[in-house]
Amino acid sequence: MPRHPRNATPRHRERHRTDRVGWLRAAVLGANDGIVSVSGLVVGVAASGASASTVLITGVAGLVAGAMSMAAGEYVSVQSQADAEAADLAVETRELQEMPDSELAELTQIYTERGLEPGLARQVAEQLTARDALATHLRDELGITEALRARPLQAALASAAAFTVGALLPIATTVLAPPDRVVLVTTVATLAGLLASGGVAAWVGGAPVLRGAWRVGFWGAMAMAAAALVGRLFHVSV
Template identity: 70%
Template sequence: MRARHRELHRSNRVGWLRAAVLGANDGIVSVAGLVVGVAASGASHNTVLLSGVAGLVAGAMSMAAGEYVSVQSQADTEKADLRQEKQELAEDPHTELAELAHIYVRRGLTPALAHQVAEQLTAHDALGAHARDELGITDTLRARPVQAAMASAAAFTVGALIPLAAVLLVPTKNVGVATIAVTLASLFVSGALAAYAGGAPLLRGALRVGFWGAMAMAASHLIGNLFDVRV
């Protein structure tokens, strides 16, 4: 017996990977920027910590809500397109069959073979064939709002805990520097992990995430210094 051939594809991770990467990086950068900015203003250790915790809670809820609303809009659009396609199949199946065959002709099949393929796929699952080949809707890439919201909120929380750990473990006078160092290191790691999960070059992913995180913290530190409030 021939050994079963296994292939590793990463496209089935797109739904949760994008939300998780966005959530983790946003958690790290947002809370780190908040902590660095408040610490640079001269605030007390408790104020810096409280600001970070508030940023974590508000950010996680915001990420979950934003992802859910965004992906749900995509899901609503997909459902509307599928309803329209279902109606068109019921009202004018011959035109829909010709439309499907024309799609396969544009992809390289001969007209005769394209028509034969369209007939067989229509007999098997007409709506599924049109959803996949005409609308580009597949089970793998279909919008999943709840999954995206949960992945984003959980990843944001995990990411935000990193700069908060620096606040808890480092003396007040060194909080800013320690948070920046820990945050940059974690951003390089998260960028590399995201690149690995998506099959992209590790170094490029790490540098891209680290660069923008550094820019965000630099801007926050500058704003904090401008106010110089002693609490």
């Protein structure tokens, strides 16, 4: 059997979650919005005295419109971030070509301000510049890393898919629940779904599960209460 040197340091593997930020944010937002918005439509229309078929059609229409809206909004938003990153990349590329000495001095100053001795900061800046000057400036000067880069298409697809999955919950309750119990069943199922969604999102992101679950559940309950109130105020069959 091979023997390891006595002074060998075992490799330490760390699990970080920053690479999940882009799709996780879009997925959590989409799922919660799908559950709350479509549930609000179903509960509000059902509370007004509408027929079961009207409630179901309203829920399906809300799913389609909401998924498209979430995808479009997420794409435009994240694309704006991607455009800003691309502009910064172009500026840094040009400055590295035209003013390499100034860029090296700027990088040295950054490392000095972070606590390195000036001589060591200069040495680190030179070595990192020789390896990949552009990536070094993007990361240490602008805070742009590959893990956190804007990915518009990924965010749009994740948001739309998550919205659809979330919206299927209130639609399923509309189909399965007795007509006179749609409001009650949908409300209970929605709160359960929101608690589960918040807990899973917190777990994936490394946050306390119970805190994430109750945070999402609370605001979902407020939305459901508001929707039911509107439906009862305008107690009119559609």
